[in-house]
Amino acid sequence: LLINHPRDCPICDQAGECRLQEFSVDYGDSKSRFLENKVKKPKNVVLGPRATLDDERCILCSRCIRFCHEIAHDDVLGFVDRGSYTVLTAHPGKRLEN
Known part of the structure; x- marks a missing residue:
């Protein structure tokens, strides 16, 4: 889900109330393992x-x-x-x- 998702959470209107943030913190690393360029x-x-x-x-x-x-x-x-x-x-x- 987060491969192409921007990681600039502070500008998002869901900042602090986002289930994606919670999943990322609970189950993942704060850095992306995705080396390729993100799709714009x-x-x-x-x-x-x-x-x-x-x-x-x-x-x-x-x-x-x-x-x-x-x-x-x-x-x-x-x-x-x-x-x-x-x-x-x-x-x-x-x-x-x-």
Whole structure:
């Protein structure tokens, strides 16, 4: 989960309340073992009039996709691409309106 995730936690709005931070501290080393360059993902992706996504912070948990499907009954969001290049996006021709 943290291979391509930025490690600059103090600027994150979840700083101090983040389960990823807790898992990293409890189970891992503070340094990354990943030697390759991180995949740069887009920032400020507009999903709708009131929703903007920072793909660098997204851990691809799919909670937002499940919420749209199960609660809002509006299949708007999905993943595209594979592996490290996977990103969350709105389906073509759709916007996150609700």
